[in-house]
Amino acid sequence: MFNIPAITWTLTAALLLGGSYHALQAARSRQHTDRVNNILHALMNILMAAMLWNLAPTTMLAQIAVLAAAALWFTIQAVARPEFKTLCTTAQGQLKCAYHALTMAGAALMIAMMSQGTTPAPGTTPAQTMTMPMPATHHTMTATPHSPATPPLDHSPALAILPATFFTAAAVIFLILLLRARRQKTTHHPKTTPPPHTRTNHGLEALGATTMALMFATMS
Missing domain, CATH: 1.10.287 (Helix Hairpins)
Incomplete structure (x- = not known):
């Protein structure tokens, strides 16, 4: 699907739309918690859009770490005690925060799975690694005569x-x-x-x- 430009652009537009909305909400928020939550949502949308175009692949570990931390932050809100009024205290709010924690974790998982096909294996060069299908990229399986191409790690x-x-x-x-x-x-x-x-x-x-x-x- 990533090789179809129309679909890639549609997904990118959807992610940037969501990111822009959350960025706007972050600027308007008066509570620090709401501002942080919206910033994290905007950042997640931007990272997912960047992943579609295989941008900044060298920062994938940092991206995964940020999204994992965001998932932990929403999990803490979901299980917060009622005394913490600025966090998710109502049943509906806790359910919402739990869903957002799963969303952040899902984004981190997706980036981790995508990085399996873009990170060169030890002892190989980037040209020897088969890349994931991305816009404006091609499958590469180039190998030197003395070093066979190393396929990416498989995921279930x-x-x-x-x-x-x-x-x-x-x-x-x-x-x-x-x-x-x-x-x-x-x-x-x-x-x-x-x-x-x-x-x-x-x-x-x-x-x-x-x-x-x-x-x-x-x-x-």
């Missing part, structure tokens, strides 16, 4: 199928929430109508989950 397809299924289910759930919010809006009941930013969040969450599901599906 099941490792990608599981998160692909999870994010597909998440996309469906967020889409249902979005449709329900829109229906509540048409009833014109102020007490039951969710605020506009809630509908926007549901829409972006559905878009983000769909993007993650598609990217994992190409790796299965």
Whole structure:
């Protein structure tokens, strides 16, 4: 799928849209926790978009470390005690933070899986490594007469199928929430109508989950 420019550009646009929204929300946030959360979401979207184009492959370990730390941060929020008012204390908030922790962990896993095909094996040169299919790149299997090409490490397809299924289910759930919010809006009941930013969040969450599901599906 990464070899199809139209799909790659569509996924990139979706990721940059989500990243831009979270960056804007971070600038508007008054609470430090909300600002940090939005910054982490914006950073994750940017890193995922960069991965689509195989940008900055030498910083993959740093990217994985940042996303893993972000997953830990959202996990801490999800299990926080009610006394910490600025963290996720309600049942809905804890569920949301738990999902975001899984999203960050999924992004870290995806980058780790992609790096298996772009990192040269010990004793080989970059030209001897078969690269993953990326835009504007080609499969390379060049070897010197005295050094055979070393294939990338294999990963189990099941490792990608599981998160692909999870994010597909998440996309469906967020889409249902979005449709329900829109229906509540048409009833014109102020007490039951969710605020506009809630509908926007549901829409972006559905878009983000769909993007993650598609990217994992190409790796299965």
